[in-house]
Amino acid sequence: MGYIKSKALEDKGFVVLDSYDQELDPKEWLDIEYNDWKSSGDTRFAPLASAKGEIECNGFWNHKPPRTDKDGVWIDSQTEKAPNLTRRAQEPGANVGRCRVIELQPTPYGECLYNLHQDDNNRLNPDGTGWVVRGFFNLSDDKDSFFVLRENRTDPSIEYRIALPAGAQLIVDTQRLWHAATHVGTEPRYCLITSWTSGPELDAYIEKYHGTQDVPNVEVPQDVLEAGYAEQARRDAARAAYYAAKGQQVKQAMSEA
16 A cells, blocks of 8 residues: 655655744743753754653654654643744644754764664554654754765765755655764754654645755865765774674673583
8 A cells, every 4th residue: 555655755855945034933942851862973852742741752662552653742841841843843734743852962074974874753654644754943053064865874976965054944754864964063953853744734834835855965075075984984894893793702602601
């Protein structure tokens, strides 16, 4: 049968919406409660909606009963402090799963490439229902930072680099695309991340805000790109060597038992 997916994301796996006038809103992300949930890079998260309405960020499938990333429960103590962020997450009218603000510390390009990952939004998602994607609304003004999207984690031949000033709004199929952020600066980057279920409501929202894939790539000097590729390869090799050595230690221990 297959899943219900947005045609707008079919080609490249993402769309960029009209920019939001972030200056009109208060900095609600500074008032809500964060926990030290680690993702790609040095991060903390402040959930607005979670599996059971608690301030935690675990995947919905790790709860009892386990379920997919849908039907998040809004956290009153958080949404009361961040009504504008909550309104923006609810505006499409699509089903919301996890909804949270990420706080990301400065992250160079090479580290970003090492951090590239795919999400697991659709674990336990029944066939024939809406495919879960994610919205990324940049809150802080990070003019020199950019989101990196790749079809293949280690292949730079197709790499989308999306600028992240305040008000930048993306919707990404994060289970398809490898993604992470390069954050240039000295202060943390803040971004509202919402899991939405694909369907007519999300399609209408994308159309309303002129979702497009035709946006320019952020220009990065070639030496920075090359250094980033080398750093990703170095870190990948070090990780592979670590796990290979660990595997040998386990085998040796078993043989000596």
